[in-house]
Amino acid sequence: MFCKILSGGIAGVSACFVWVEVDMDRGLPCFSMVGSLGSGVRESRERVSVALKNTGFAMPAARVTVNLAPADVRKEGTAFDLPIAIGILQAMSYFPGTAAENILFLGELGLNGELKKVHGVLPIVQAAAAGGVRQCIVPEANAGEGAVIPGIAVRGASSISQVLDFLQQGSGEEQERILPRTVTDAEKLLKTQERCEEDFEQVNGQELAKRAAEIAAAGFHNLLMTGPPGAGKSMIARRIPGILPPLTVKESLEVTGIYSVAGLLEGGQALVTARPFQNPHHTVSRSALVGGHAQPKPGLISLSHRGILFMDELPEFGKAVIDSMRQPLEEHRVRIARAGGNVTYPADFMLVCAMNPCPCGYFPDRNRCRCSETQIQRYKSRVSGPIVDRIDLWVELQAVELSRLQGACREESSGLIRRRVEGARARQQERFAQTGYRFNADIRAEDMERFCPLGAGERRVMDQIYRSLQLGARAYHRVLKVARTIADLAGEESIREEHLLEASAYRPGEV
Amino acid sequence: MTEKRKYICWFYSVPGMGSRTMDKLFARCPDAEEAFCAGESLWRQVLTARQTEQLRSFAKCISPDELWGRIKDNNTRFVMRTDEAYPGRLRNIPDPPYALFVKGELPVQGRLSVAVVGARDCSEYGRYVAEGIGRAMGECGVQVISGMARGIDGISQNAVLEAGGRSFGVLGCGVDVCYPSSNRPLYEKLCEQGGVLSTHPPGTEPRPQHFPPRNRIVSGLADALIVVEAREKSGTLITVDMALEQGKEVYVVPGRVTDRLSDGCNRLIKQGAGVFLSPEDFLRELREGWQCGRGKAAQGGSLTAPEGLSGRLAQLAPEYRKVYEALDFAPLSVEQIRRRLEGEYSGPGLLAMLMSLCVERLAVQKSPGHFCLSGDVQ
Known part of the structure; x- marks a missing residue:
């Protein structure tokens, strides 16, 4: 008796169909599995046979062969337990042969037959919906995640016997009663998400740093903050997600897909609703940051997709680690090639870095800072040039003064700042409507003239800035891009002199 | 021979x-x-x-x-103590060097010669003063001796040459080695408009132990020494000790008592060193007996406001002028500058005004959030 059950596997963050083929025949009793199986899948044999036994279906004394097709694609994970079990049950004729048609199964089995959470449900359900599949049966803990996708019925089951009950029913109503369809309203979920408690209201002073954070958020520019220890660099960084516009459904699906593949969604969590914020320690390894491992997994830069990667104490990160971000920063995705295969993960993140201005932390206060210019240069040069080139905004924080800490002055709330950011974003959306761009930070040199046109007076100012500040070509373009965002924040159609001048202030400074 | x-x-x-x-x-x-x-x-x-x-x-x-x-x-000369060309001033110091390797010229005996020394990581104040001194000396035809180091040394020598004067660099390495390499343009100008000299044969790399003996020659070649900025413990003070031992006049540029970069200078003043107030004042005290140029330029002038600068300031709009006046040679944060100003200035607006001053080269952005007056007012 032969049958086949539909399931799915993950490659990178995209999914593909996997057919679980089960054949049961007379012969010496044995249970064998083939089809490029990883260790997690191979162990499935034990889980399935024990789970079936404990649910009341002893494995038949027959020769059982399971093949996971296509057989040349490597299979990983534990999500094939359920389709294998269902395949065996069908081969044993526990339910009509047509009952499992056009249903995709995913799930890990416990020895008692319960269904457990698996990784990567969202991309697989997405691929299934696109491929014309009408129903999915997944573990209960993953149902919300899958149900985000429209056009496909996702049902969450808690045990294998429940799934069998479902398949044995003839009528749709009965089926609906046993395994009701899960419904997730993504729009509503995103709207009702609670804002984070960290608010810019709580940051006293540091007006320029806040301003730079606002500009960075509006144009998705990368930001570097310098300042003495304790000035509030990480405090500001943590509050940037709060001034970014909320995730759109499309963005949220992208982010949820990555978190789903990485297995980082909490049980029952349907969507990632908050902008990601990742804050790796400076001992982070290269593959943990950009992704990797013999079987590729998304790294922190992909987990910060559409959100923020905050690197505190930037010069302490390994040079190789920092350099490995160059290509992802440029292309907004990372391609990982391993013996196990090539995968591409999205990595469109905003890089926020923090560092001390010099080894002792007090430069440019020459009364306290005894670092020589060479030492300062050496310290700065630990952050390699190509990364510096990708950072549009440099800003400095001052040591906080007591009066500011005690002062009752009202600071602007994140909500207010976010409204301005959203305005600037809307303006960018309009500008880039027919282009591949999303934000001002992405504008390439060749399109500078088109999107950042300057009037005669502004051109003269820019020439002066270029000459007297001795900017390079890249720095010149950085100033233009930032000025474009400042103008967007101010609601101006064209870039004005003061925008250029302010933009030119966000640079490393002279030692 | x-x-x-x-x-x-x-x-x-x-x-x-x-x-x-x-x-x-x-x-x-x-x-x-x-x-x-x-x-x-x-x-x-x-x-x-x-x-x-x-x-x-x-x-x-x-x-x-x-x-x-x-x-x-290498176009290098080997000048021995017994030679006519050997600088007379050096001959008179205790233990004069046996010989010198020279590229370019040597200081002329009949002309006033002044050594200008100071901190390598100087402040904008030091830069301003060193430049002012260098320019004045260049215009008055006073020869300036220094060590061609980063900071005060190089800045003053550059200003002398810019003003068309003559300057001499005493190196702690071979005369064909340019150290620090960032001073390459200065090195080349010195070879044409003055000279570089050393006691080390060509090809010698700079070593820490070469520099204190070098300082002895810097002071030895000069009639007077001006210290611009020096910390409490600084190599510059070695030069001062040498100068005193050799019987040279020592003048010191005073600084604020809160500036650690001026601690060494202020201590020297307390110990009785001459106070440097302006090139004019300094030259008046020194010039007796020396041939100098004539005319207004030869007076040395003051350090307060070079003529070009006041003209440029007059062109500034009044609100920019106010921001300019709130600046100092010590780097101030934007917040500190705002507090010095009357009236309401928004952070980003003030930042743009400060950058405009930087573009005019009237101010310098020392770090992303700190600004100070530019010492480079040429």
């Missing part, structure tokens, strides 16, 4: 050969060529075992002919 110099030059180029050792050797054997040819047998009688060893390994390294050829190729 050239033949003989070749051998003297060779002996002098051996590491560790000071003028006393040279004297000792040539007292025993006045002919340098013979002294070289006699070899170890003679050297061992006069010199220590270590020196003999040095000579022997140097002889293996390079022959007098080769060395001489290399010096000539």
Whole structure:
């Protein structure tokens, strides 16, 4: 008796169909599995046979062969337990042969037959919906995640016997009663998400740093903050997600897909609703940051997709680690090639870095800072040039003064700042409507003239800035891009002199 | 005679050969060529075992002919204490160097010569003053001696040359080595409009132990020494000690008591050093007995406001003028600058105004959030 059950596997963050083929025949009793199986899948044999036994279906004394097709694609994970079990049950004729048609199964089995959470449900359900599949049966803990996708019925089951009950029913109503369809309203979920408690209201002073954070958020520019220890660099960084516009459904699906593949969604969590914020320690390894491992997994830069990667104490990160971000920063995705295969993960993140201005932390206060210019240069040069080139905004924080800490002055709330950011974003959306761009930070040199046109007076100012500040070509373009965002924040159609001048202030400074 | 110099030059180029050792050797054997040819047998009688060893390994390294050829190729002169060209001022200091390697000229005896020294990591205040002094000295035809180092040394020498004056750099390495390499343009200008000199043979790399003896020559070549900025413990103070030992006048640019970069200067003033108030004041005290240029320029002038600067300031819009006046030579944060100003300034607006001053080269952005007056007002 032969049958086949539909399931799915993950490659990178995209999914593909996997057919679980089960054949049961007379012969010496044995249970064998083939089809490029990883260790997690191979162990499935034990889980399935024990789970079936404990649910009341002893494995038949027959020769059982399971093949996971296509057989040349490597299979990983534990999500094939359920389709294998269902395949065996069908081969044993526990339910009509047509009952499992056009249903995709995913799930890990416990020895008692319960269904457990698996990784990567969202991309697989997405691929299934696109491929014309009408129903999915997944573990209960993953149902919300899958149900985000429209056009496909996702049902969450808690045990294998429940799934069998479902398949044995003839009528749709009965089926609906046993395994009701899960419904997730993504729009509503995103709207009702609670804002984070960290608010810019709580940051006293540091007006320029806040301003730079606002500009960075509006144009998705990368930001570097310098300042003495304790000035509030990480405090500001943590509050940037709060001034970014909320995730759109499309963005949220992208982010949820990555978190789903990485297995980082909490049980029952349907969507990632908050902008990601990742804050790796400076001992982070290269593959943990950009992704990797013999079987590729998304790294922190992909987990910060559409959100923020905050690197505190930037010069302490390994040079190789920092350099490995160059290509992802440029292309907004990372391609990982391993013996196990090539995968591409999205990595469109905003890089926020923090560092001390010099080894002792007090430069440019020459009364306290005894670092020589060479030492300062050496310290700065630990952050390699190509990364510096990708950072549009440099800003400095001052040591906080007591009066500011005690002062009752009202600071602007994140909500207010976010409204301005959203305005600037809307303006960018309009500008880039027919282009591949999303934000001002992405504008390439060749399109500078088109999107950042300057009037005669502004051109003269820019020439002066270029000459007297001795900017390079890249720095010149950085100033233009930032000025474009400042103008967007101010609601101006064209870039004005003061925008250029302010933009030119966000640079490393002279030692 | 050239033949003989070749051998003297060779002996002098051996590491560790000071003028006393040279004297000792040539007292025993006045002919340098013979002294070289006699070899170890003679050297061992006069010199220590270590020196003999040095000579022997140097002889293996390079022959007098080769060395001489290399010096000539370099356009370098070898000037001995006994030569006419040897600077008279140096001859009068205790233990004058036996000889000098010179590229370009040497300071002229009949002209006033001033050494300007100070901190390498100087402030904008130091930059401003050093530049002012350099310019004034250049215009008055005063020769400026310094060490061509980063900071005060290089800044003052550059200003002298810009003003068309003459300056001399005393190096702690060979005269064909430019250290620090960032001073390459200055080095080249010095070779044309003055000279660089050293006691080390061409090709010698800069070493920390070369610099204190170098300072002795800086002060030795000058009639007076001006210290612009120095910390409490600073190499500049070694130069001051040398100058006092050699009987030279020492003038010090006073600084604020809160500036650590001026601590060394203020202490010198307390100990009785001359106070440098302006080039004019300084030259008036010194110039008696010296030939200097005539006319207004030769007076030296003051350091308060160079003529070009006041013209540029007059062109500034009043609100920019106010921001300019709130600046200081010490770097101030934007917040501090705002507090010095009357009226409401928004952070980003003030930032744009400050950048505009930077573009005009009236201010300098020291770090992303700190600004100060520009010391470079040329």
